[in-house]
Each structure stands twice: as C-alpha cells, then as structure tokens.
Amino acid sequence: MQPINFDTFSSDYERNRKSFRSFISRMENNPPENIDEITDTTDKEVWQEIDCLSCANCCKKMTPTFTAQDIKRAATYLHISPKVFKEKWLMYEEKDNDWVNKSQPCQFLDLSTNMCSIYEARPADCAGFPHLNKKHFKDFGYIHKQNIEYCPATMRFIQLLKEKI
Numbered sequence: 001m002q003p004i005n006f007d008t009f010s011s012d013y014e015r016n017r018k019s020f021r022s023f024i025s026r027m028e029n030n031p032p033e034n035i036d037e038i039t040d041t042t043d044k045e046v047w048q049e050i051d052c053l054s055c056a057n058c059c060k061k062m063t064p065t066f067t068a069q070d071i072k073r074a075a076t077y078l079h080i081s082p083k084v085f086k087e088k089w090l091m092y093e094e095k096d097n098d099w100v101n102k103s104q105p106c107q108f109l110d111l112s113t114n115m116c117s118i119y120e121a122r123p124a125d126c127a128g129f130p131h132l133n134k135k136h137f138k139d140f141g142y143i144h145k146q147n148i149e150y151c152p153a154t155m156r157f158i159q160l161l162k163e164k165i
C-alpha cells in the first residue's frame, strides 16, 4: 500500500473530472446487469491499494451527518449530554434536515496521526464512508459524484470501474 500522493490525486481528478462524471451518470442510467458483482469486487481491490491513515481527507474537508442516534452514542462516549454535544460542535442544516459539523477539520480528528478520537462511537456515516460497496449503483451515483473530488478511494473505484465496463 502506497501513501496517498495528493498532488497526483488532484491532477488526476482535474484532468479526468468530466469523464468521471459522465461515466458515473452512464452507470446511474444504464448499468450492466452484473453491476453489484463488479462493484463488490472493485471495492475489495480499492482497499488493497488505499491507506486511509495516510489521507483522512474526508475528516479534514467534509462533514458527516449526525443522526439522533449518532449524537447520543458519541455524547455518551464523551460523558456529556447530547445537548452540550450539539452546542459545542454541530449546526443544523435546514435544507437537508441534517446535523453536521460546524467546522472542518472534524474536531475528533487527531491531526498528528489521522486517527479518529471517537472511533468506537463515530457516526454511521463515517463508518460506511465512502460507501463503495452499496448495492444499486444508480441510487449511489450522486454520492460518488460528491465524494470523488475529496476521496482518493472513490476516484480509484471509479477508475477501476471505467477500466472494466
């Protein structure tokens, strides 16, 4: 596994941005019959190559959404109330009805190690990120379109899918 090279990642993304997006749209509209099988295998291949601890870009540049259950679990882990948890770190986004981080990087990211300080109690969104192994690609294409700009694993996933399909 190689550490993430952000210069290469950014230039690859910029050079291929349009073709990545049009490929994802094509897969949303007209996926091959065995798309679930292909994404399943490709997800496993991505994690042979990508080391998230050399990256943590999702925790630095994006925010997870916190469900009520996530807030309760993380607050309990930190021995504070959900109310205090929300006041300290979260804001409510009216348009999506979501609780999200007030600022980036995430307050729970240890920048010296790229590790999550509430790992056992992290939000479900973080635990599932970047959602590469979801079934029914057409329902998750928009997520890949959002994440590909920040997430080297998502970009590698789309590159590999493009080579196969």
Ligand code: SF4
Binding pocket: 058, 059, 063, 064, 106, 107, 108, 109, 110, 115, 116, 117, 118, 119, 122, 123, 126
């Ligand atoms: S809660 Fe942990 S895994 Fe989630 S964004 Fe924050 S640091 Fe990253």
Ligand code: SF4
Binding pocket: 050, 051, 052, 053, 055, 056, 057, 058, 059, 129, 130, 150, 151, 152, 153, 154
């Ligand atoms: S999920 Fe993507 S953005 Fe997050 S640490 Fe892994 S490669 Fe980086």
